[in-house]
Amino acid sequence: MSAKHSSKLAQPVSSSRGFDKELAELEALAESVRAGPAPDAATIEHLRKALAHRNNFLVAKAAKLVADAEVFALLPEVLAAFDRFFIDAEKTDPQCWAKNALSKALVKLEHRQKDAYLRGLRHHQLEPVWGGSSDTAGALRGTCTHALVDCPGISDAELLTILLEPLVDTDKTVRMEAARAIGQVGGVSAALLLRLRALLGKDEPEVLGAVYSSLLAVEGERAIPLVASYLEEGDDLAAEAAFALADMRTPEALGALLARLRAGADTWFGSVLLSAIALTRLPEALDFLIALIARDAFEAPAAIEAIGRIAPNTELRARVEQAVEQAGSPRLRQAFRQHLPAVPE
Numbered sequence: 001m002s003a004k005h006s007s008k009l010a011q012p013v014s015s016s017r018g019f020d021k022e023l024a025e026l027e028a029l030a031e032s033v034r035a036g037p038a039p040d041a042a043t044i045e046h047l048r049k050a051l052a053h054r055n056n057f058l059v060a061k062a063a064k065l066v067a068d069a070e071v072f073a074l075l076p077e078v079l080a081a082f083d084r085f086f087i088d089a090e091k092t093d094p095q096c097w098a099k100n101a102l103s104k105a106l107v108k109l110e111h112r113q114k115d116a117y118l119r120g121l122r123h124h125q126l127e128p129v130w131g132g133s134s135d136t137a138g139a140l141r142g143t144c145t146h147a148l149v150d151c152p153g154i155s156d157a158e159l160l161t162i163l164l165e166p167l168v169d170t171d172k173t174v175r176m177e178a179a180r181a182i183g184q185v186g187g188v189s190a191a192l193l194l195r196l197r198a199l200l201g202k203d204e205p206e207v208l209g210a211v212y213s214s215l216l217a218v219e220g221e222r223a224i225p226l227v228a229s230y231l232e233e234g235d236d237l238a239a240e241a242a243f244a245l246a247d248m249r250t251p252e253a254l255g256a257l258l259a260r261l262r263a264g265a266d267t268w269f270g271s272v273l274l275s276a277i278a279l280t281r282l283p284e285a286l287d288f289l290i291a292l293i294a295r296d297a298f299e300a301p302a303a304i305e306a307i308g309r310i311a312p313n314t315e316l317r318a319r320v321e322q323a324v325e326q327a328g329s330p331r332l333r334q335a336f337r338q339h340l341p342a343v344p345e
Contacts, residue, residue: 183214209240
């Protein structure tokens, strides 16, 4: 079950142990870590040896345990293992299991030196699949992209230049992480870069949704007209724009959502807008939805569902119930029972 590995690698301390035995021991350690007490010296030593193992799956398991338990003393071993699995990477670390877990451990252990993350950011690992090859390092690049934002010694201009590469990565997840990272950098340059990316379009909705959210986080109200313009088509991209606006939870963002709803939408996009309106959690948004219910408007069932999705408190549920009774509609009573069932006492 263990992967083939390069002869260039030094023999690890635990190479004589069988895979099954080592895995069982790591699983037992995981149970111990989940139980709560801080790892003792024997556990830390076991993890130290496991990080030196040649098998990438076992190292990935050990790295996750180190991260979960926040064993800061093992940061040097995590960093050494991370570097080791870039050597003959396709053979020593198929599927990037080790490097993925190790990069997350580095972040959790607050490693802030940029070199490790730059190496991960630029790593592509093509592995054979049916009919060709596939890059298995996307998740690694995504983790390292976001981690660079917290590294000292990089100016905002340099960092934004570095983040241009993942922003056009072949992997969707990496592009999303790049958009979020640029938003964290903040400032005028980041805002301009995000505006340009939004205007260029031509990407998957989830990626552009991350761009919209980051732009709104950086520019605030000034970005609302641009993001709201993408509501027009009523498609998947419009849905991403709607939820990005909802996350602002401001009257101005709510106004953009209400304006688009009043302009007319099909059943699917209407329900998206109602969900986004509910997610703002603003009093005026909830008043609007309850008014729809009370007058038994066409959108009333979808309004009930939208409120149900935000896990309403007892007071809000009672307001919805009162509106349903005021409407006196069997279809609304059914929607109420479906989306806001009574909570057992």
